[in-house]
Amino acid sequence: MEDEKTLDADSVRSRDRAHVWHPLFQHSQLDSQDLLVMSKADGCTITDAEGRTFLDAYAGLWNVNVGYGRSEITRAVYEQLERLPFYPMSQINEPAARLAEQLSEILPGDLKHTFFSNSGSEANETALKIARQYGRQKHPGENRYKVIARYQGYHGFTFGALSATGQLGRRVKFEPLVPGFFHVDPPYCYRCPLKLSYPDCGIACVEEIEELIRREGPETVAAVIAEPIIGGGGVIVPPDEYFPRLRQICDQHGVLLIFDEVITGFGRTGTLFASQHWDVVPDIVTLAKGITSGYLPLAACVVTPEIFESFLGDPDEHRELAQVSTYGGHPACCAAALANIDIILRERLWENAKRVGDYLLRGLQSLGSPFRGEVRGKGLMIGMELVDEEGALLDVERAGRVKSRIREEGVLIGGMSHAVSGPESVLILSPPLILTETEADRIIDAFRSGLAAV
Numbered sequence: 191m192e193d194e195k196t197l198d199a200d201s202v203r204s205r206d207r208a209h210v211w212h213p214l215f216q217h218s219q220l221d222s223q224d225l226l227v228m229s230k231a232d233g234c235t236i237t238d239a240e241g242r243t244f245l246d247a248y249a250g251l252w253n254v255n256v257g258y259g260r261s262e263i264t265r266a267v268y269e270q271l272e273r274l275p276f277y278p279m280s281q282i283n284e285p286a287a288r289l290a291e292q293l294s295e296i297l298p299g300d301l302k303h304t305f306f307s308n309s310g311s312e313a314n315e316t317a318l319k320i321a322r323q324y325g326r327q328k329h330p331g332e333n334r335y336k337v338i339a340r341y342q343g344y345h346g347f348t349f350g351a352l353s354a355t356g357q358l359g360r361r362v363k364f365e366p367l368v369p370g371f372f373h374v375d376p377p378y379c380y381r382c383p384l385k386l387s388y389p390d391c392g393i394a395c396v397e398e399i400e401e402l403i404r405r406e407g408p409e410t411v412a413a414v415i416a417e418p419i420i421g422g423g424g425v426i427v428p429p430d431e432y433f434p435r436l437r438q439i440c441d442q443h444g445v446l447l448i449f450d451e452v453i454t455g456f457g458r459t460g461t462l463f464a465s466q467h468w469d470v471v472p473d474i475v476t477l478a479k480g481i482t483s484g485y486l487p488l489a490a491c492v493v494t495p496e497i498f499e500s501f502l503g504d505p506d507e508h509r510e511l512a513q514v515s516t517y518g519g520h521p522a523c524c525a526a527a528l529a530n531i532d533i534i535l536r537e538r539l540w541e542n543a544k545r546v547g548d549y550l551l552r553g554l555q556s557l558g559s560p561f562r563g564e565v566r567g568k569g570l571m572i573g574m575e576l577v578d579e580e581g582a583l584l585d586v587e588r589a590g591r592v593k594s595r596i597r598e599e600g601v602l603i604g605g606m607s608h609a610v611s612g613p614e615s616v617l618i619l620s621p622p623l624i625l626t627e628t629e630a631d632r633i634i635d636a637f638r639s640g641l642a643a644v
């Protein structure tokens with residue numbers, strides 16, 4: 191057996207090829223498209239096993255908010271593992287109790303009770319199950335089980351979260367999915383699915399939700415679930431009126447509003463939570479990714495006292511939430527989250543996300559190329575549409591050239607994947623929130639070079 195610490199990149203690759211199944215990836219392409227063997231990282235920079243360095247302008251997978259190499263988090267995890275490596279949430283552990291308290295303090299509004307799990311998908315599963323059970327407990331005699339979501343939205347890969355996901359390519363091979371999920375048009379003004387123009391449209395896409403609730407019967411609808419800014423579906427920022435109006439619609443019909451802040455939470459969009467852009471408080475919020483900045487897996491589903499209290503009753507009423515997650519609320523993961531959130535709050539990283547995000551957005555918007563379509567986003571969550579001569583999304587081949595050139599320039603970015611039918615030519619940026627203007631300039635230069643490669 192070779193010493194595992196001394197494996198060179200090719201040895202790692204050959205083991206990987208033989209045994210690892212990668213997500214969203216056609217393995218027959220491995221010969222022409224070698225994946226990078228990631229080896230170490232610091233700040234916004236990641237180094238592969240062949241010694242090449244990259245600016246990680248995607249923060250892993252939208253999640254390394256505080257950047258790499260934060261020894262405060264590593265130490266907190268190590269100390270917790272030494273003290274108490276594990277005990278399930280059937281009893282109490284200190285980091286989970288402290289973290290739930292902290293979330294209740296930093297989240298807007300009255301979001302006070304947390305159920306912990308391990309991934310964004312699971313946090314959304316939890317939210318959907320809570321919404322269905324709450325609907326039945328709160329409105330006896332009604333059967334509120336339907337869930338409304340948006341096309342192009344993404345909520346996870348498990349069956350419930352996938353049923354809420356509005357991306358055909360992620361769903362179609364696994365259908366039929368969970369019954370009771372409905373989709374409406376996203377607030378995608380640049381290519382309005384309703385062929386209208388803002389503001390004359392009267393935000394028809396949000397009125398579509400009200401119409402659907404009426405048509406289905408409000409007494410059958412449990413919840414609307416939405417990403418405040420659609421991420422993997424192409425960084426779609428709604429008009430300012432959208433969420434305040436959606437809040438009104440949900441209140442009017444007794445429907446819960448679930449915000450999936452898996453990407454947008456913890457400073458990414460220039461506020462601590464994206465709901466704060468519009469002063470709208472959801473009934474349930476789901477959090478993952480930036481909660482630990484990826485140092486360990488953790489997710490949270492946080493609800494209002496109104497919802498939590500509907501689960502109280504005599505034991506023989508069986509109102510408790512009948513689910514358990516072995517690792518949800520893992521003490522070391524919660525210790526990582528506490529240390530991570532401490533950094534975010536101490537360094538006020540949402541402010542840097544806003545300042546450098548605005549700078550990056552302006553820089554990208556100023557790039558002169560016929561292939562640059564809309565550049566949009568908030569804070570350090572930015573998308574650039576690549577367009578063809580007619581303004582349609584650029585074909586896969588030419589968009590591929592742009593992406594390859596950006597990679598050759600040493601910048602790693604994200605993209606849409608199976609999000610829409612047709613070309614998915616939105617380039618996605620979601621770097622660590624510690625990004626400097628100098629690093630933003632590097633990203634802008636790489637995009638300039640990429641656009642020239644079409």
Ligand SMILES: Cc1ncc(COP(=O)(O)O)c(C=O)c1O
Pocket residue numbers: 308309310311312314344345346347417421422450451452453478479
């Ligand atoms: C908005 C959103 N919700 C949920 C998820 C699912 O999270 P996970 O991959 O941790 O299950 C993702 C993942 O990218 C996401 O972007």
